[in-house]
Amino acid sequence: MSSKERRYVIRLGCPDRTGIVAEIATFLSEAGGWIVEADYHSDPDTNWFFTRQVVRAESLPYDVHELCRRFVEVTRRLGGRVEWDIVDTGAKPRVVILVTKDGHCLYDLLGRVHSGELEIDVKAVIGNHTDLAPITRAHGIPFHHVPFPIDPDGKAAAFGQLRQLVDAANPDAVVLARFMQVLPTELCAEWAGRALNIHHSFLPSFVGARPYHQAHKRGVKLIGATCHYVTAELDAGPIVEQDVIRVDHNDSVADMVRKGRDIEKVVLARGLRWHLERRVLVHGNKTVIF
Amino acid sequence: MSSKERRYVIRLGCPDRTGIVAEIATFLSEAGGWIVEADYHSDPDTNWFFTRQVVRAESLPYDVHELCRRFVEVTRRLGGRVEWDIVDTGAKPRVVILVTKDGHCLYDLLGRVHSGELEIDVKAVIGNHTDLAPITRAHGIPFHHVPFPIDPDGKAAAFGQLRQLVDAANPDAVVLARFMQVLPTELCAEWAGRALNIHHSFLPSFVGARPYHQAHKRGVKLIGATCHYVTAELDAGPIVEQDVIRVDHNDSVADMVRKGRDIEKVVLARGLRWHLERRVLVHGNKTVIF
Amino acid sequence: MSSKERRYVIRLGCPDRTGIVAEIATFLSEAGGWIVEADYHSDPDTNWFFTRQVVRAESLPYDVHELCRRFVEVTRRLGGRVEWDIVDTGAKPRVVILVTKDGHCLYDLLGRVHSGELEIDVKAVIGNHTDLAPITRAHGIPFHHVPFPIDPDGKAAAFGQLRQLVDAANPDAVVLARFMQVLPTELCAEWAGRALNIHHSFLPSFVGARPYHQAHKRGVKLIGATCHYVTAELDAGPIVEQDVIRVDHNDSVADMVRKGRDIEKVVLARGLRWHLERRVLVHGNKTVIF
Amino acid sequence: MSSKERRYVIRLGCPDRTGIVAEIATFLSEAGGWIVEADYHSDPDTNWFFTRQVVRAESLPYDVHELCRRFVEVTRRLGGRVEWDIVDTGAKPRVVILVTKDGHCLYDLLGRVHSGELEIDVKAVIGNHTDLAPITRAHGIPFHHVPFPIDPDGKAAAFGQLRQLVDAANPDAVVLARFMQVLPTELCAEWAGRALNIHHSFLPSFVGARPYHQAHKRGVKLIGATCHYVTAELDAGPIVEQDVIRVDHNDSVADMVRKGRDIEKVVLARGLRWHLERRVLVHGNKTVIF
Numbered sequence A, B, C, D: 001m002s003s004k005e006r007r008y009v010i011r012l013g014c015p016d017r018t019g020i021v022a023e024i025a026t027f028l029s030e031a032g033g034w035i036v037e038a039d040y041h042s043d044p045d046t047n048w049f050f051t052r053q054v055v056r057a058e059s060l061p062y063d064v065h066e067l068c069r070r071f072v073e074v075t076r077r078l079g080g081r082v083e084w085d086i087v088d089t090g091a092k093p094r095v096v097i098l099v100t101k102d103g104h105c106l107y108d109l110l111g112r113v114h115s116g117e118l119e120i121d122v123k124a125v126i127g128n129h130t131d132l133a134p135i136t137r138a139h140g141i142p143f144h145h146v147p148f149p150i151d152p153d154g155k156a157a158a159f160g161q162l163r164q165l166v167d168a169a170n171p172d173a174v175v176l177a178r179f180m181q182v183l184p185t186e187l188c189a190e191w192a193g194r195a196l197n198i199h200h201s202f203l204p205s206f207v208g209a210r211p212y213h214q215a216h217k218r219g220v221k222l223i224g225a226t227c228h229y230v231t232a233e234l235d236a237g238p239i240v241e242q243d244v245i246r247v248d249h250n251d252s253v254a255d256m257v258r259k260g261r262d263i264e265k266v267v268l269a270r271g272l273r274w275h276l277e278r279r280v281l282v283h284g285n286k287t288v289i290f
Helices: A020-030 A064-078 A104-114 A133-138 A152-169 A185-190 A211-218 A253-276 B020-030 B064-078 B104-114 B133-138 B152-169 B185-190 B211-218 B253-276 C020-030 C064-078 C104-114 C133-138 C152-169 C185-190 C211-218 C253-276 D020-030 D064-078 D104-114 D133-138 D152-169 D185-190 D211-218 D253-276
Strands: A007-015 A035-043 A048-056 A083-088 A094-099 A121-127 A143-145 A173-176 A195-199 A222-229 A239-246 A280-283 A286-289 B007-015 B035-043 B048-056 B083-088 B094-099 B121-127 B143-145 B173-176 B195-199 B222-229 B239-246 B280-283 B286-289 C007-015 C035-043 C048-056 C083-088 C094-099 C121-127 C143-145 C173-176 C195-199 C222-229 C239-246 C280-283 C286-289 D007-015 D035-043 D048-056 D083-088 D094-099 D121-127 D143-145 D173-176 D195-199 D222-229 D239-246 D280-283 D286-289
Touching: A007 A020, A007 A064, A007 A280, A020 A035, A020 A048, A020 A064, A020 D020, A035 D035, A048 A280, A064 A083, A094 A104, A094 A152, A104 A121, A104 A133, A104 A253, A104 C104, A121 A152, A133 A143, A152 A185, A173 A253, A195 A253, A211 A253, A222 A253, A222 B239, A239 A253, A239 A286, A239 B222, A253 A280, A253 C253, B007 B020, B007 B064, B007 B280, B020 B035, B020 B048, B020 B064, B020 C020, B035 C035, B048 B280, B064 B083, B094 B104, B094 B152, B104 B121, B104 B133, B104 B253, B104 D104, B121 B152, B133 B143, B152 B185, B173 B253, B195 B253, B211 B253, B222 B253, B239 B253, B239 B286, B253 B280, B253 D253, C007 C020, C007 C064, C007 C280, C020 C035, C020 C048, C020 C064, C048 C280, C064 C083, C094 C104, C094 C152, C104 C121, C104 C133, C104 C253, C121 C152, C133 C143, C152 C185, C173 C253, C195 C253, C211 C253, C222 C253, C222 D239, C239 C253, C239 C286, C239 D222, C253 C280, D007 D020, D007 D064, D007 D280, D020 D035, D020 D048, D020 D064, D048 D280, D064 D083, D094 D104, D094 D152, D104 D121, D104 D133, D104 D253, D121 D152, D133 D143, D152 D185, D173 D253, D195 D253, D211 D253, D222 D253, D239 D253, D239 D286, D253 D280
Parallel strands: A094 A121, A094 A173, A121 A143, A173 A195, B094 B121, B094 B173, B121 B143, B173 B195, C094 C121, C094 C173, C121 C143, C173 C195, D094 D121, D094 D173, D121 D143, D173 D195
Antiparallel strands: A007 A048, A007 A083, A035 A048, A195 A222, A222 A239, A280 A286, B007 B048, B007 B083, B035 B048, B195 B222, B222 B239, B280 B286, C007 C048, C007 C083, C035 C048, C195 C222, C222 C239, C280 C286, D007 D048, D007 D083, D035 D048, D195 D222, D222 D239, D280 D286
């Protein structure tokens, strides 16, 4: 993502056995593929093998479609259940950002896009309030206002509208950048592995509402933030990244909110970058980060 | 504690109002007291005022008993409920350490005592297993073996024996250095504010048994340790210190245990130092660390 | 700064002796002053005493001018050399920001101002390039372009223009937010104690140009950033704040630049906040942060 | 090292080109080798390729000598300059530790050996003072006292004696655990890649003597420690690991020394572990840590 050079990112997971690396490496080597990154991991608990390999596009004599076609043969030779995908970095990742009123994460992401650090195409920002419309539009990005009524029917309709807007963008990532609504189960399912949330606590501590208030009440000495994939169970999805910052008895809840923002911003930005660089492989409720 | 110079440590808590600092500072100033450390904190939620002041013993014209006698007058002028104590650093703090089999925290504390970093008098190490007897005795410290049977009566008797051994030492701190028994309510009460535990998780995450297994299962990206005062509710007492260390998908439970040890050791050592330097003021279930 | 409540911040430094705290506390107490923050430090090497006290404005029966007039008497009674000031938090701090092309620090500061986290009045942004004019103006802040030619006369003239623009704003802080010009000695002197720089290394490592290149060449395992007051000697002024982030052999110079930005932003933001909250007391080439 | 299972660790470095991974992976696959860890890195600046692979010993039909013999063929096919080695984890690593008076690092390492965390064979501890003889011998390890006179001839003779004692142990690592003598050039050369030093600063800041004094004088906000390979230029060898801890204006030099110890211990322990697990690949003056 940070490189202008076009690359293919191959990700694969399968039951571990001998010879997988040789199979893939030989296939790539015989095609003349120049591997610039290669990572392997084998999980002894589940006996699952993970790999991510990045190949220079120009080193291969064919395009990504032909690569996929030929790679099917490789996966067949591996036998059994194989999960894999190949992504061409030539296409800018498409992202939709969901917000409420707090703008620090949105502001941070837009700054990274603006500076060229994060080479993504923000297709839309969708908010259940309008506070963040001006900053969004100042960056030339469409802002959609979808109010969320309290009554169940109104809320269901709002989620329907949200779904249409998101799906219209066909995004590689749906970022819940301090979006203060709990996604219904069917949206969690549809966006599985693509919806990233930033939770303002060091999970599994302080699940749910007002985690800084909970942290203040408990008297912890560090507060944190967690970027995780959204699943049907609240704040319980696979964790992508976490970090913490020190607090002390001088810090009020408001101070914790302020200090925590700095952690939320970097944790979300790192998590999103890794997700879009296809560095995150999910297996069960855990992640491998290559 | 780290200084050879004799000092008096004054700690005081009372409802906040104007003039408290002036009252104390004027009292000390008029007696010629040389203040080398002074800390204040006011908690807006509970309207409670905290202070800790350290005075050079030789700067006062009288001893600690006379200081206490005169300080009573100061606290009377403050009116209402006042909690305070004054400690003479001339006396080495007395410590009892409780252990089971894991020796890293004990080893670490003994190393700090041996190097002179931690100027304490370890009166005894008490273990429900004998694994750590040799290292304890190699330091010239008595080791007591108190086996803990599973049956309730036997266990109660063991706690009775433990209590006698601890109380005989009249310790300033009872350190649960990976002691794998839950203290009964009456011991928690008796040793309130003196019993320090090291829990091998970033509380309130992963309360109770096998926290590294819980952390591994949840797939967190940081593991931690917490030093807290022991209270009747398991792992829920006032937190003194916490810290974390990064882990990733390569880390097995055994790796987490190993990495976590380095955090447990420093978190316990810091917490114990602060406790013995009288830097920790407990109010409700929270601590102020000066 | 983060509180709407009006307060007076008293800062004082003088040779240490007994009775200073009593003198100040009694003065404030007799005037009915409600102290909300009080910090003391005594430096044994220089025998210098530092204090910062924050008083609720409404608790005093007179305004800040009368407070200053009366405080003069207190300082006289302390005798000898006394450095002090009193600031009324009712007035929003005035800030000028100097930039070149890299916008991450500016972007970050503007985001904090926009969200209300940093309650300051950014009087102007001045750049020797125009890259950051649009984002500045999008926030309704004047942007001045002062090109810096290479020839000494042209550069001197540019610094003259810069000085005029800055001084016209009479700022409480001049922030060098990745401003790529070395201030001449006379500007360092004029803005002493007000000019804050963010240097993209963990000083004193990697002084001067291209610190990330230097860090990459040396093979360090952590990179850092340093917020310091600007003095005549390059990157050698009193340090206000520092932080680091882990890097490894996978990180190219470009990766270090990217990761380093996240540290630069928070270190500068923290340093500026502390400076404006009058938490930083400079003595010699070192700082006390209350 | 932490596993009882016998493994072969293959490390290889060579100019990067396509097909290296395939070559090695195919070789291992055809022999039935079960790879449990595989890491790759390609340095774009030097075009150097690094890999480390760990194979289950029992998965291969021959022993480590035959593996080496056959691996020579693989390296020949790679062509050009190839650096490689293969280590059998069945043999416990042999370590010699050099000390002076400060015992915290020695104490820490012995604690890790004693608990089984660090499965090494400490052949000898050699000190230029006798302070640490008792703790060494309490662990059943030989302690040799080699006094270092100030006169050049006496010092040269002492280094001669040191060399004999070390070489007699044929160690996998020579650990300078706060050894306060600068190794002569010829010893640096002889022990190149095996001599690990712990320096008590965040290098390249504060090279040489009394780094905590230097840090205190400069007023830094973080202090650190660095584990590096010893080379002829003082404190300038390839860095293996670094870490930092926060300090503030309250910290005297003695406080920094105390806080720094906790960082020195873990940084040295991590560096030594990685070295002995053959995770560190040196190239030029930089390290790759797998």
